Amino acid sequence: MKVREAQFRRVLDRGGQPFGEVEVSTDHPRDPQMLAYFRATSDSEYALVNLISNDADYEVDWFDNSLHSAFEDVTKPLFSSPDHMSVNDRDEFAAQILAYPGIAEALDRNL
Known part of the structure; x- marks a missing residue:
């Protein structure tokens, strides 16, 4: 998976620890x-x-829409399943x- 574009968005506090949020455009066909x-x-x-996959469609996601999941954690499916990327690929993607x-x-x- 290759990064096409990246943009820093903001800092979030989760459990007292700051995290940097970066919006990423990739060549991944599904996400x-x-x-x-x-x-x-x-x-x-x-x-x-x-x-996190960002499948937000602002025509349907401007309210709490239980029929559509705009944001889905794809960390495990992408980096730890046997038919997907490995830990080395995770490090390479982060780099x-x-x-x-x-x-x-x-x-x-x-940060």
């Missing part, structure tokens, strides 16, 4: 739009902790996002 969540590690790097212009700098400023 081309994703939200990647990074946290700072003890060695001044960033770990990709969650990957692609962090190498996109402005992403690492935005995380440095905000």
Whole structure:
């Protein structure tokens, strides 16, 4: 899976820990739009902790629509099932996002 575009969106606080949210466009056929969540590690790097598919359709998702799941956690299906990517691919995908212009700098400023 290749990153086509990435944009830092915001910092979220989950359980007292800050996470950087990055919107990612990919070449993945089923989930081309994703939200990647990074946290700072003890060695001044960033770990990709969650990957959420972003299938929001604002015509139907502007209200609580139980018939459509706009955001789905795809971390495990993409990175740990036997017929999908491995842990090395997860690290490579995270590196692609962090190498996109402005992403690492935005995380440095905000986390």
